[in-house]
Amino acid sequence: MILYNSLGQTKQEFVPYTSGKVNMYTCGPTVYHYAHIGNLRTYIMEDVLEKYLRFSGYDVNRVMNITDVGHLSSDADTGEDKMLSGAKREHKTVLEIARFYTDAFFADCEKLNIKRPDVVEPATNCIDEFINMITVLIDKGYAYIAGGNVYFDTSKLETYYVFGNMNEEDLAVGVRDSVEEDENKRNKTDFVLWFTKSKFDSQELKWESPWGLGYPGWHIECSCISNKHNGEYLDIHCGGIDNAFPHHTNEIAQSEAFLGHKWCKYWFHVLHLNDARGKMSKSKGDFLTVSLLESKGYDPLVYRMFCLQSHYRKPLTFSYESLDNTAKAYEKLVKRVAALDGEGEVESAKAEELIASFKEALDNDLNTSLGLTCVYDVLKADCSDATKLYVIGELDKVLSLDLVEAAKKASEPQADNELVKAIEALIAQRTEARANKDWAAADAIRDKLTAMNVAVKDSKDGISWEFIK
Numbered sequence: 001m002i003l004y005n006s007l008g009q010t011k012q013e014f015v016p017y018t019s020g021k022v023n024m025y026t027c028g029p030t031v032y033h034y035a036h037i038g039n040l041r042t043y044i045m046e047d048v049l050e051k052y053l054r055f056s057g058y059d060v061n062r063v064m065n066i067t068d069v070g071h072l073s074s075d076a077d078t079g080e081d082k083m084l085s086g087a088k089r090e091h092k093t094v095l096e097i098a099r100f101y102t103d104a105f106f107a108d109c110e111k112l113n114i115k116r117p118d119v120v121e122p123a124t125n126c127i128d129e130f131i132n133m134i135t136v137l138i139d140k141g142y143a144y145i146a147g148g149n150v151y152f153d154t155s156k157l158e159t160y161y162v163f164g165n166m167n168e169e170d171l172a173v174g175v176r177d178s179v180e181e182d183e184n185k186r187n188k189t190d191f192v193l194w195f196t197k198s199k200f201d202s203q204e205l206k207w208e209s210p211w212g213l214g215y216p217g218w219h220i221e222c223s224c225i226s227n228k229h230n231g232e233y234l235d236i237h238c239g240g241i242d243n244a245f246p247h248h249t250n251e252i253a254q255s256e257a258f259l260g261h262k263w264c265k266y267w268f269h270v271l272h273l274n275d276a277r278g279k280m281s282k283s284k285g286d287f288l289t290v291s292l293l294e295s296k297g298y299d300p301l302v303y304r305m306f307c308l309q310s311h312y313r314k315p316l317t318f319s320y321e322s323l324d325n326t327a328k329a330y331e332k333l334v335k336r337v338a339a340l341d342g343e344g345e346v347e348s349a350k351a352e353e354l355i356a357s358f359k360e361a362l363d364n365d366l367n368t369s370l371g372l373t374c375v376y377d378v379l380k381a382d383c384s385d386a387t388k389l390y391v392i393g394e395l396d397k398v399l400s401l402d403l404v405e406a407a408k409k410a411s412e413p414q415a416d417n418e419l420v421k422a423i424e425a426l427i428a429q430r431t432e433a434r435a436n437k438d439w440a441a442a443d444a445i446r447d448k449l450t451a452m453n454v455a456v457k458d459s460k461d462g463i464s465w466e467f468i469k
């Protein structure tokens with residue numbers, strides 16, 4: 001497989017450290033609010049990458065952190081504490097906020113058919129590991145204490161800007177949000193490993209450390225959590241392009257200083273989702289969530305397909321108009337799959353050939369839009385319906401659009417749905433009649449239901465019904 005590697009900024013042949021095995025790390029969400037669909041674009045594309053690696057026969061171990069402490073509103077350790085601002089906003093504790101939004105994140109993932117990583121680790125579970133890594137960094141001379149905080153000294157590195165393309169504007173990240181410079185830093189690019197002197201008096205989560213009562217910086221958690229669950233050698237690290245600098249740059253600095261050798265081979269970055277105003281964010285424009293899309297009648301898988309239609313390394317512009325087009329395309333596609341009758345034998349040579357073209361598309365830097373085109377090619381192919389259904393099922397292991405399942409649902413006899421609606425309408429009428437103490441009407445409706453072979457059960461938990469067997 002050929003993958004674009006942000007490290008080196010070229011397309012490269014993917015060769016993991018250990019043949020057949022892939023250690024993969026994903027920066028998880030900061031759980032202080034719902035994820036917006038721009039964040040989720042990244043998780044969808046990472047999910048496709050993971051599933052495609054498995055499809056290609058690799059044994060994948062994927063690890064993700066949950067940021068529940070230490071992430072400030074500017075990624076360069078300045079501004080407000082995100083978790084604390086979430087807790088204030090909702091008058092809850094930080095841990096309550098973390099639990100709620102972690103669950104909300106995975107609920108969104110499930111709706112989008114994003115597989116849960118093999119290991120999911122909240123940062124607050126790993127305080128001992130952070131303290132250990134910071135201690136080693138101080139011992140090795142890569143970190144210093146100033147004003148009560150511990151900082152990583154970026155001047156000790158031969159190369160700090162590993163991803164290239166860094167200009168003054170990128171470097172100004174610390175002052176971008178009109179926040180004061182931290183005068184404890186020896187170099188502009190130094191970053192916090194451990195905070196003890198905090199301007200957030202109400203910081204709820206604090207731990208004892210050799211440097212005093214405090215809490216970890218944001219960047220250290222990913223280095224530690226990856227090291228803990230993936231070992232010293234990481235094959236692929238993923239994240240949104242926003243994270244390349246300073247977050248991923250700082251992760252590399254810490255991990256390689258700590259380990260004393262090269263750490264991660266490939267960096268996979270997904271580009272922004274834009275709306276008419278530019279890059280989508282929580283603070284401006286509509287706060288677009290999966291639930292909002294659902295409330296407007298969109299199947300979350302339509303959004304997944306919308307993401308798959310474009311390449312992960314290109315910015316994608318969201319509009320309801322484009323999403324409507326994808327919704328129509330999805331519906332048509334499901335109908336075409338539903339029209340396959342499953343007759344005939346699976347022609348294995350033909351199936352292999354069709355799967356090979358799909359692999360060719362994804363092997364080329366995860367070209368998902370071409371991968372989707374392959375599904376249409378399968379539908380047009382000269383082979384049995386059984387072959388087509390089989391191949392579409394295989395391709396959908398990676399695309400995860402539920403094509404075969406949705407087609408099955410779509411081809412269920414329409415009458416069944418009508419019947420269910422009629423039964424539920426009768427039950428509602430019966431409930432109303434009973435509420436009005438109109439027992440005669442209620443009994444008459446019950447008889448009607450019995451004649452339809454339906455048994456109604458009244459219990460403390462409410463009313464349920466089933467067909468009489």
Ligand SMILES: [Zn+2]
Pocket residue numbers: 026027028222247
């Ligand atoms: Zn991270």
